[in-house]
Amino acid sequence: MDHPEPKVAETELPEPTAQQQPREAAVFERPGAEVFKTKNVSIYYGSFRAVTDVSLDIYEHEITAFIGPSGCGKTTVLRTLNRMNDLVTGARVEGDVEYRGASLYAKGVSPIAVRRRIGMVFQKPNPFPKSIYDNVAYGPRVNGEHKKSRLDEIVERSLRHAVLWDEVKDRLHKSGLGLSGGQAQRLCIARTLAVEPDVVLMDEPCSALDPIATGRIENLLREIKSRYTIVIVTHNMQQATRVSDRTAFYSVLRDDKNDTRTGVLVEYGPTRQIFEDPRDSRTQAYVTGRMG
Amino acid sequence: MAAVTAQPQVDLREPKGWRRTRNRAATVAMYLAFVVVIVPLGFVLYTVIAKGASIISWSFLTSPIPVNVAPPGVGGMGPAVLGTIEITALATAIAVPLGVLGAIYLNEYGGRGPLARFIAFMADVMTGVPSIIMGLFIFTIWVLHFGYSGLAGAFALGCLMLPIVIQSSHEMLKLVPNSLREASYALGATKARVTVTVVLPAAIGGIVSGSLLAVARAAGETAPLLFTILTVTTANPNVFSGANTALSTEIFANADQPFLGAQARGWGAALTLVAIAFILMIAARLVTARFARYQH
Ligand SMILES: Nc1ncnc2c1ncn2[C@@H]1O[C@H](COP(=O)(O)OP(=O)(O)OP(=O)(O)O)[C@@H](O)[C@H]1O
Ligand SMILES: [Mg+2]
Numbered sequence: 001m002d003h004p005e006p007k008v009a010e011t012e013l014p015e016p017t018a019q020q021q022p023r024e025a026a027v028f029e030r031p032g033a034e035v036f037k038t039k040n041v042s043i044y045y046g047s048f049r050a051v052t053d054v055s056l057d058i059y060e061h062e063i064t065a066f067i068g069p070s071g072c073g074k075t076t077v078l079r080t081l082n083r084m085n086d087l088v089t090g091a092r093v094e095g096d097v098e099y100r101g102a103s104l105y106a107k108g109v110s111p112i113a114v115r116r117r118i119g120m121v122f123q124k125p126n127p128f129p130k131s132i133y134d135n136v137a138y139g140p141r142v143n144g145e146h147k148k149s150r151l152d153e154i155v156e157r158s159l160r161h162a163v164l165w166d167e168v169k170d171r172l173h174k175s176g177l178g179l180s181g182g183q184a185q186r187l188c189i190a191r192t193l194a195v196e197p198d199v200v201l202m203d204e205p206c207s208a209l210d211p212i213a214t215g216r217i218e219n220l221l222r223e224i225k226s227r228y229t230i231v232i233v234t235h236n237m238q239q240a241t242r243v244s245d246r247t248a249f250y251s252v253l254r255d256d257k258n259d260t261r262t263g264v265l266v267e268y269g270p271t272r273q274i275f276e277d278p279r280d281s282r283t284q285a286y287v288t289g290r291m292g
Numbered sequence: 293m294a295a296v297t298a299q300p301q302v303d304l305r306e307p308k309g310w311r312r313t314r315n316r317a318a319t320v321a322m323y324l325a326f327v328v329v330i331v332p333l334g335f336v337l338y339t340v341i342a343k344g345a346s347i348i349s350w351s352f353l354t355s356p357i358p359v360n361v362a363p364p365g366v367g368g369m370g371p372a373v374l375g376t377i378e379i380t381a382l383a384t385a386i387a388v389p390l391g392v393l394g395a396i397y398l399n400e401y402g403g404r405g406p407l408a409r410f411i412a413f414m415a416d417v418m419t420g421v422p423s424i425i426m427g428l429f430i431f432t433i434w435v436l437h438f439g440y441s442g443l444a445g446a447f448a449l450g451c452l453m454l455p456i457v458i459q460s461s462h463e464m465l466k467l468v469p470n471s472l473r474e475a476s477y478a479l480g481a482t483k484a485r486v487t488v489t490v491v492l493p494a495a496i497g498g499i500v501s502g503s504l505l506a507v508a509r510a511a512g513e514t515a516p517l518l519f520t521i522l523t524v525t526t527a528n529p530n531v532f533s534g535a536n537t538a539l540s541t542e543i544f545a546n547a548d549q550p551f552l553g554a555q556a557r558g559w560g561a562a563l564t565l566v567a568i569a570f571i572l573m574i575a576a577r578l579v580t581a582r583f584a585r586y587q588h
Contacts, residue, residue, distance in 0.1 A: 087477060089403065116480030126471035129494055138489070139479035188475070195479055 032060030033100075035199055035229045036081060041095035043076050045088065050076045051263040053095075056248055063221060063230045065240040065271065068250035068286070073263025074233045075123075077250070078201050081231065082118035083111040100198075116143065119197035123204040123233075125184035127176035127191075132159075132168050135176040135187055139195035154194050161224060162190035163216050182213030189220065193228075200224075202232040206239065218243050237287060240271060247274040249283045337566070344563025347556050353564065357525040357542070357557070360549050364556035371527035372542040372561060376568070378531040379442045379521065379538055380511045383449035387510075388503045390450075391457025395499075398458070399465035400487050411458075418455035424515035426451045431519035440522040442531035445538065448516035453506040460502030464495040497583030501576035508572040512565055514540040539565045 036058040043051040051073035058064050066074040076085070083104060085091040097104040104114060119139075127135050136155045145151060155172070159165040164186040168179070176187055185205060192200055206214040214236075221230055221243050234240050240247050248268040254261045267274060267283045278284045306312055347364055358367030394411060402408025430448040438444070468491050476486040492499075517523070522535035523545055539561045546558030 082478065084474065084478065087474065111477075112480055112482055115478055120474075120478035122471060122474065122478075124471060126469070126475045128472060128475065128490060138476070142476075142479055142481045142485060142489075191475075191479065 032062065034058065034098075035060050035100060037096070037098040038077075039096040039098075041077070041080065041093065041097055043073070043080055043085070044090075044092040044094070046090040049260075049262045051250075052253070054250075054265045056265060056268045058229065058231060059246070060229050061225055061227075062245040063225050063232060063243050065244035065247045066231065066233045066250060067235070067237065067240050067247060068263075068266075069252060070235075071263075072250040072252045074250055075203055076263065078203055078231060078233055079120075081199070081201055082120055083114050084120060086111050116195065117197055118199040118201060119192040119195060121185075121188050121192050121200065121202040121205050123207055125181060125188050125208065127179065127184050127187050129175065129177055131173045132176045132179070132187060133172040136190050136194050139191060143195060158190040158194040159187075161193050161220065162186040163220055164190055182209045182216075185209060185213070186217065186220075189217070193224070197228065199229045199231065202230065204233050204235060207235065214239070237275075241275055244271045247271040249274060249278075249280075249286060251282050251286070340559065340562050340566050343556075343559035344561075347560040348563055352557075352560055356527065357537075358553075360546075360551050360554040362551075363553045366553065367557070369539065369542060369557060369561050369564065371525065372537050372539045373564060374527050374529065375442065375521070375536045375538040376511060376540070376565070378529070379445045379449065379517070379536065380507060382442065382446035382531050383453060383510055384503070384507050386446060387450040387453035387506070388457055391454050391503070391506075392461050392499060394454075394458045395461035395465055396487060396492075398462050400483070400491060412462075415455040415458045418451070419459065422515070423448075423452050423513055424518070427516040427519040430516070435520055439533075440520065440535040441533050442521060442528065442536040443533070444520035445517045445536060446531070448520050449510040449513060452513060452516055453510045456506040456509065457503050460506070461495070461499045464498030464502060465491060467498070468494045497580045500579045500583070504572050504576035504579065508569040508576075511568055511572070512540055514544050517541050518544070539568075 034057045036056075038057075039055050041051070041054045042049055054073075054077055066078065068074055079085045080093055080097060081099075081104075085093070093105055099114070099118070103109070128138060130138070133155055136158050137151045140151060140154050145154070156165060156169075159168060164183060167183060168187075171178075176184065179187060185208065189205070206217055209217065218239065221232070224230070232239075232244065246269065249266045250263050251266045252261050253264045267278060267280045269279075274283060275287050278287060284290075306315075349368075352368035353373050354370045355368030357369060357371055394415070398408050398412055402411070426448045429451070430444050434444050434447060435441075472490050472494060473486050476490045481489070517538050518541060521538060521541065523537050523541040524535045525537065528534050528536045543558050543561045543565070546554045546561065549555060549558075
């Protein structure tokens with residue numbers, strides 16, 4: 001690319017000391033603004049209530065982890081935060097979901113506008129069957145950016161942020177499907193970062209990756225969190241402790257009498273507290289590996 | 293721990309008995325079925341080529357159609373070649389955009405709504421309608437009012453192609469993984485944008501090759517043209533008005549003639565038509581391969 005190096009560097013890595021201590025006590029005493037406030041949110045698929053009464057606040061420039069056993073509704077809650085569940089026929093949300101003071105499910109709110117601010121990285125890497133360049137440029141183009149020089153710049157910056165640039169800079173115009181699983185996932189992250197969203201939602205982004213690629217993505221998360229707010233679903237407890245500031249533990253509540261099951265938010269708090277000093281016995285059992 | 297224990301004998305051969313017999317029988321049956329399918333096809337191709345090859349030449353493809361008594365060396369099938377090309381092209385221009393849009397509606401917009409189900413049902417019914425009925429239908433609603441024309445023939449062929457295009461495109465759109473649509477929506481794309489920039493490009497190879505096969509099928513149809521273009525011997529470059537002609541109907545008209553020249557021209561027309569279908573199918577293959585470039 002033909003633009004000068006410093007331009008990329010200046011937006012890249014902010015002061016490193018702050019990132020090395022993600023669980024600094026001060027963070028929790030004076031958290032940033034609430035990005036999301038959910039109150040008594042229940043989510044249905046048809047008549048099945050998948051999640052019941054979830055209330056939690058997600059703070060700016062923090063990494064919030066969702067953990068819990070399979071089927072407890074982590075993905076469901078995550079997809080509610082950017083209205084992805086609108087695409088599922090029969091999915092319905094009750095209760096309040098506020099994003100920066102505005103109700104996400106109010107009448108007149110456009111899911112398109114919501115998703116332009118709140119991006120999502122999926123569990124399975126899903127690059128478009130287009131070139132690497134076009135994958136990353138897709139979002140900016142959707143948002144009306146068509147100038148070649150601007151797009152070149154965005155593509156390079158996003159790929160650098162996703163720690164993929166060095167591996168693909170010589171094959172930008174080759175298919176995005178020719179990448180390894182880990183590279184493809186980083187491409188998907190780059191694609192999400194390219195639209196400079198306010199929030200990045202990630203659904204088990206490392207579940208298909210080896211420890212090295214996982215480590216890269218975790219470093220990446222720590223690097224970018226000063227500019228984004230991140231919510232990440234993970235099955236990997238170490239990952240939650242390594243990267244997140246706050247952790248929400250979900251579980252499945254069974255009602256044997258009526259033979260129903262639904263997901264509930266059991267406990268939410270600073271990650272260290274959830275793992276070292278859980279208030280709820282179910283959290284304790286899960287984080288120590290006695291359940292789930 | 294160093295002692296080497298004797299391994300029991302492992303038998304990795306195909307197991308004997310009824311299982312092997314069944315396997316062999318199935319294999320033989322499959323080869324037989326293959327031969328049964330391929331032999332008639334081979335005969336058809338052989339006959340058409342053997343009888344048609346001697347008469348085919350550039351002048352055959354371009355010369356006017358002579359009177360039936362003319363010997364094999366005189367004249368050609370020029371007007372029919374021209375007619376087949378114009379009528380099929382017009383039918384394609386009518387049916388393919390409509391069919392692809394219909395398939396997009398079915399797969400991306402209609403959901404399980406009543407209109408989508410109605411369209412899907414009508415497309416199913418339309419595939420089952422005999423092609424001669426399509427010809428009669430256009431004869432009644434169009435030819436009786438506006439006369440014979442290439443356009444009327446194109447309508448009839450279009451009616452025939454439409455359900456094929458809808459169904460093949462629909463199948464291709466169904467194959468586009470939902471994860472791609474979600475990726476696009478998550479970047480703030482509108483439904484129209486998702487459809488145009490993600491779904492269609494991912495399915496376009498299949499849509500184009502499916503449409504080309506529908507074109508090949510229509511190019512060879514006779515019955516829908518019988519009542520719609522009249523089949524005249526003069527060339528008519530105006531596809532929108534006036535009687536026209538086509539290779540398929542010329543085969544029909546020449547095959548039962550007692551004159552050797554007419555019969556030879558019929559075989560020539562047959563070979564030309566087979567060649568056109570063959571070219572379209574190769575094009576379909578090439579298109580599929582071309583668009584598969586980013587798929588792996
Ligand atoms: N599209 C859907 N239609 C119907 N039910 C669904 C749908 N998606 C999820 N569910 C149900 O909702 C519940 C919560 O599912 P969800 O995918 O949110 O769980 P999860 O916590 O993400 O699990 P995992 O850890 O396995 O990904 C499950 O019982 C699931 O079967
Ligand atoms: Mg999930």
